[in-house]
Amino acid sequence: MARRPDHELTASVRPDGYLELFSRRTGKRHRCGPRGTTMWLALQRSDWQPESAAEEIAARLGVDPDSIRCDIDAWVSHFRETAE
Template sequence: MRVRPVPGLNVAVDADGRLELRTASDFGPGRYWCGPVGTMMWIALRQHDGDVGAAAETLAALWETDPANARADLDIWVDEVRDAGLVRNEPTP
């Protein structure tokens, strides 16, 4: 599975490593803040063109943890961001 930002998504990271994802929709502005761990997840996803599996492998190596645990944490985070309307799933080619 690949995860892509929705069209018009604005992304910012502040000096403390907090990630802000913002978009406007028919239902009003969507805004999501997260700390440095979420920021790392976002960067890993973008580095791997939205490939959740590859991003989880990168995070597991960085965090020196089991890849299955990194994948579970990433899946939970992606679900939250998708539920907020800020990313969408695309089938893997």
């Protein structure tokens, strides 16, 4: 199921390749390395559809989309839990 990020969430990719997420609602910041940045960008390009994002990343890396989907699900779950 697609779920867009909170509209109060600001995302920016820093020059060092790290994604910085900032929630104006909670005041929390989180920096993601290149792997998290890749997942965020793929989700964004796929209209927040984890299956499509996993297929995009898997095709680029030459790996099984199911393993990438597990990573994406865990990553998204982490952010949902910390936002509650």
